[in-house]
Amino acid sequence: MKSRDDGWSSQWGPRPERRVQPYWWPPSLLLRQLGSALYVSALVGWRAFPYWAVHYGIRCIPGAAGSWGQGCIGFPAHPVWEMTAACNLSCIHCHASGGKRAADELTAAEAKRMMEQLAEVRDFRMMAFTGGEPLVREDLFELLAYAQALGFTNTLATNATLIDDAVARDLRRYGVVIGAVSLDGFDAVTHDYVRGQPGAFDAALRGIRALQRAGIPLHINITVMEYNVDQLKPLMELVDELRAAILIMYQLVPVGRGRAIERASLDLEANERLIRFMVEAQSRSKAIMEPVAGPQYWSFLLHRAGIRRGSLLRLAETVFHGCSAGRGFVYIKPNGQVWPCPFIEVSCGNVRETPFPTIWTTSPVFADLRERENRLEGRCGACEYRRLCGGCRGRSWAISGDYLAEDPSCFVHPPAGDEVA
Numbered sequence: 001m002k003s004r005d006d007g008w009s010s011q012w013g014p015r016p017e018r019r020v021q022p023y024w025w026p027p028s029l030l031l032r033q034l035g036s037a038l039y040v041s042a043l044v045g046w047r048a049f050p051y052w053a054v055h056y057g058i059r060c061i062p063g064a065a066g067s068w069g070q071g072c073i074g075f076p077a078h079p080v081w082e083m084t085a086a087c088n089l090s091c092i093h094c095h096a097s098g099g100k101r102a103a104d105e106l107t108a109a110e111a112k113r114m115m116e117q118l119a120e121v122r123d124f125r126m127m128a129f130t131g132g133e134p135l136v137r138e139d140l141f142e143l144l145a146y147a148q149a150l151g152f153t154n155t156l157a158t159n160a161t162l163i164d165d166a167v168a169r170d171l172r173r174y175g176v177v178i179g180a181v182s183l184d185g186f187d188a189v190t191h192d193y194v195r196g197q198p199g200a201f202d203a204a205l206r207g208i209r210a211l212q213r214a215g216i217p218l219h220i221n222i223t224v225m226e227y228n229v230d231q232l233k234p235l236m237e238l239v240d241e242l243r244a245a246i247l248i249m250y251q252l253v254p255v256g257r258g259r260a261i262e263r264a265s266l267d268l269e270a271n272e273r274l275i276r277f278m279v280e281a282q283s284r285s286k287a288i289m290e291p292v293a294g295p296q297y298w299s300f301l302l303h304r305a306g307i308r309r310g311s312l313l314r315l316a317e318t319v320f321h322g323c324s325a326g327r328g329f330v331y332i333k334p335n336g337q338v339w340p341c342p343f344i345e346v347s348c349g350n351v352r353e354t355p356f357p358t359i360w361t362t363s364p365v366f367a368d369l370r371e372r373e374n375r376l377e378g379r380c381g382a383c384e385y386r387r388l389c390g391g392c393r394g395r396s397w398a399i400s401g402d403y404l405a406e407d408p409s410c411f412v413h414p415p416a417g418d419e420v421a
Contacts, residue, residue, distance in 0.1 A: 003361065005143060007141075007170075007174055008145050009142075009145070011309070011322065012142050012145065012146070013118055013157060014111075014133065015149050015165075016116065016149050016150050018072070018149065018150060018151040018414070019116070019119035019120070019150050019151060020119050020124065020125055020150055020151030021122060021125060021151070022150050022208040023061065023062055023064075023066050023125040023126065023153055024152070024253075024403070025287060029066055029067070029068060030061065030127070030304060032067075032068045032069050032318065032319055033061065033064050033067060033068075033069065033075075034322060035069070035315075035318070036069040036302070036319035037049070037052075037053070037057065037070075037288060039315070039319055039320070040282070040288070040301070040318065043106060043301040043302070043304075043305055044279050044282045044283050044301065045283045046282055046283055046285075047283060047284060048284065048285060048286045050235055050255045051286055052245070052278060052286055052287070052288060054091055055245075055286075055287075056217065056245035056287070056288075057245075057288075057297050059217045059245065060178065060217055060245050060246060060288075062126075062153040062154050062177040062178075063126065063153065063177045063178035063217065063219070064126070064391045065078070065126035065152075065153045065244075066078075066123060066124065066125030066126065066330075067126075067320035068318075068321075068328075069318065069320055069321055070290055070298075070319065070320055070321065071290075071295075071296060071320070071321030071322060071323070071324035071327075071328070071329065072145070072290075072291065072292050072294075072321075072322060072323045072325070072329070072341075073248070073292050073324060073329055074170070074320045075123065075290075075321070075324070075328075076327055076328025076329055077123040077125070077328040077329075078117050078124060078125070078126045078127075078128055078328070078329065079121075079128065079329075079330050079331075079332060080128040080157075080172055080217075080329070080330070080331050080332065080342075081114070081127070081128065081129055081131055081153070081332045082096055082119045082130050082131060082132065082134065082140075082331065082332065082333050082334050082342070083105075083111070083113075083128070083130070083131060083132070083137055083140070084101055084102075084105055084131050084132040084133070084134065084199065084298045084334055085097070085099065085100065085102045085105070085131070085132045085135055086099070086100060086101035086102075086131065086132045086133065086136045086137065086139045086278060087131055087133040087136065087159075088133055088136055088159075088161065088162065088197075089133065089134040089159055089161070089195045089196055089197050090187060090195075090196035090197065091184075091195050091196055091281045092193075092194055092196060092255070092257060092260070092261055093184075093194065093223055093225060093252050093257065093258045093261060093264075094256055094257045095253065095255050095256035095257070095258060095263060095342045095343060096131065096132055096256055097256045097257045097343070101132075101136075101302045101421060102334050102335060104334075104335040105334040105335060105403040106334065106335065106336050106351075106352075107416055108139045108142060108143060109200075110336065110351075110352065111143055111146075112143070112146050113275070113351075114332070114336065114351045115127065115143075115146060115150055115152070116150065117351065117356035117357060118152075118356055119150045119151065120154070120356075120357050120373060121360060123150065123328060123359060124152075124197050125151075125153065126152060126153045126154070126155060126391040127147040127152040127153070127154050127155075128143065128154075128155045128156075128157065128180075129143070129154065129155070129156050129157070130156075130157035131157070131158075133158060133159055133162070134156055134157070134158060135158060135163070135167070137163040138165035139332050141170055141174050144171070144175055145173065145174045145175070147354040148174055148175030151193060152175070152177040153175060153177045153294075154171035154174065154176045154177065154393050155176065155177060155178040155179075155180060155219070155377050156171060156176050156178075156179055156180065157180040157182070157221070158179065158180070158181060158182075159181070159182055159195065159200065159204060159207075159409075160179070160181040160182075160203070160208055160209070161200055161203035161204055161207055162205075162207070163179075163206075163207035163210050163211060164206070164207075164210050165210050165213060165214070167205075167210070168210040168211050168213065168214035168216065169214050171211075171216060172214045172215060174195055176216055176388025177216070177217070177315070178216065178217050178218075178219050178245075179208075179211040179217070179218060179219065180219040180221055180248075181204060181207065181208055181211070181218065181219070181220060181221065181245075182204075182220075182221045182222075182223070183201075183204065183220055183221070183222055183235070183238070183239075184202070184222060184223055184227075184228055185227075185228050185231060185235070185239070186234040186235045186238045187201065187234075188200075188201035188202060188230050190227060190231060190410075191204070191375065191391075193227070193294035194223075194227060194228070202377075202394070205242075206371070208242055212243065217243060217245045217246075217372075218240050218242060218243065218244045218245060218246075219244065219246040219247075219248065220244045220246070220247050220248070220287070221248050221250060222235060222247065222248070222249055222250060222281050223250040223251070223252055224249060224250065224251050224265075224266065225251075225252040225261070225264040225265060225266070226263070226264040226270075227264055229266070229270065229273075229274070229309050232274075232277055232278045232281070233281075234316075236281050236285060239285070239287055240286050240287065243286075245287060245288070246287055246290070247285065247286055247287040247290075248289075248290050248291070248292055248303040249274070249278055249288045249289060249290070249291050249292065249294065249305065250291075250292040250293060251291070251292065251293040251294050251392075251395075251409075252265040252266065252267065252293075253270065253293050253343040253392070253394050253395055253398050254398050254399075255342075255343050255345060255394070255397075255398050263276035265411065266409065268408065268409050268410070268411050268414060269411070271296065271388075271409040271410075271411060272411035274294065275291070275294055275296055275297050275300050275411075276300075277300065278291065278294075278297060279297075279300070279304075285419030293327070293343065293392045293394055293395055294391045294409075295323045295390060295392055295407075296389060296391075296407075296409075296410055296411065296412050297387055297389060298320040298322055298385070298389055298414050299305070299322070299383070299385035299388060299389040299408070299410075300412055302316055302358065302385065302388070303385075303412050305306055306383050309384065310358070313384075313388070316388055317387050317388045320388050321388070322385075322388050322391075323372075323389070323391060323392055323393050323394075324338040324341075325341035325343075325344055325346075325369055325393045325394065325403075326340035326341070326348075326363075326366045326369030326370060326393075327369055327370050329341060330360070331356065332351065335350070335352075336351040336353075337349075337350050338350065338351065338356065338359050338363075339394070340365060340366065340369055340393070340403070341394055342391050342394070343394025343395070343397065344393055344394050344397045344403050345397070346365055346403065348363035348365045348366060348395070348406060349363060365403070368403070368404060369393065369403070372386065372387075372390050372393075372404070373386045373387045373390075376390065376391065376401070376406070377404050377405050377406055378405060378406025379407075379410060379413050380396075380405075380406040380407055380410070381406070382413075383410075383412070383413055385412070389404060389412075391407030391410055392409065393407075395407055395409060396408070
């Protein structure tokens with residue numbers, strides 16, 4: 001028998017007690033979220049900010065649950081669980097090398113214990129489920145319901161091809177407050193090529209519309225690479241047409257299956273072009289935009305405005321966090337391995353062997369990343385924005401094998417020393 005309020009089923013066993021703090025407490029968290037959006041709005045001249053705030057911003061607050069501003073992969077202070085390697089698509093850039101289910105994935109019981117441990121970390125208010133493709137895991141709704149009962153708000157990263165109206169309604173019932181859907185082209189030709197399956201684009205659009213009919217705010221993920229970098233303008237038009245509340249602009253980092261197409265990743269000059277495009281596009285987009293693997297976005301905005309020290313820089317360091325790897329953000333693999341982010345393939349421990357709070361507080365890798373302003377190397381270590389930006393630690397790892405090395409794609413302080421205008 002199911003409860004009328006949240007869909008909990010007695011067949012899943014006893015309901016856990018709520019352990020997670022509400023996403024709106026203390027109210028200062030909401031002020032920091034608003035402050036980060038206002039600061040971006042001022043720096044880029046975001047004309048649509050009032051529209052976004054009224055139509056999307058308020059609805060996005062549960063998805064930003066407890067964050068203290070903007071950072072890479074959206075914002076700091078949330079765990080992401082790659083709940084399965086299984087996927088119905090075969091994307092050429094997949095960092096998880098999604099396809100078949102791994103033999104050692106966490107069981108439902110192990111996953112529930114892991115979520116109980118995550119709930120012990122006071123800063124965590126939102127639980128993000130990703131894959132692979134989460135919807136191919138048969139116990140997805142049970143696990144969403146468990147996270148919801150613990151007090152988490154849930155977000156789901158999906159290719160959306162398996163979502164219809166009934167699935168979308170169930171996702172909302174089980175606490176999904178934002179649906180994050182990947183689009184890698186503005187048309188079927190590019191998207192289907194990247195996704196490795198004909199019809200993926202049209203199926204994703206059907207899934208997006210089902211999410212919207214269910215009242216779930218839309219978050220679009222775009223992975224920028226040489227295959228689609230020339231399509232960004234029409235892609236942005238599509239994002240607004242789809243009424244997306246959030247747009248996260250990933251850059252291809254050559255890990256997982258992406259190693260085979262490393263040549264398609266953006267170099268220093270392409271990174272600069274992308275971030276300049278993001279700044280211009282944000283000024284007119286109705287979605288709020290954030291980078292992944294491009295934390296120079298914030299340092300570029302400040303550098304362009306002449307903010308290099310003083311109170312305005314300190315304010316920016318309060319609401320912007322650049323690379324969030326290990327500094328609030330954490331990524332858990334299907335087998336329980338804990339990574340700082342999906343692009344830093346370094347295990348900090350395994351929740352099967354060590355309770356997550358112990359890993360979170362004692363891992364030397366996390367210590368390095370949390371104290372990065374004192375430990376970064378090269379140009380990143382000497383940069384005035386090292387606390388706010390920090391460079392992409394994932395790209396540094398992928399290119400050099402050292403997650404503290406300088407980010408080779410930084411154009412704000414390029415290798416030759418000629419600063420960006």
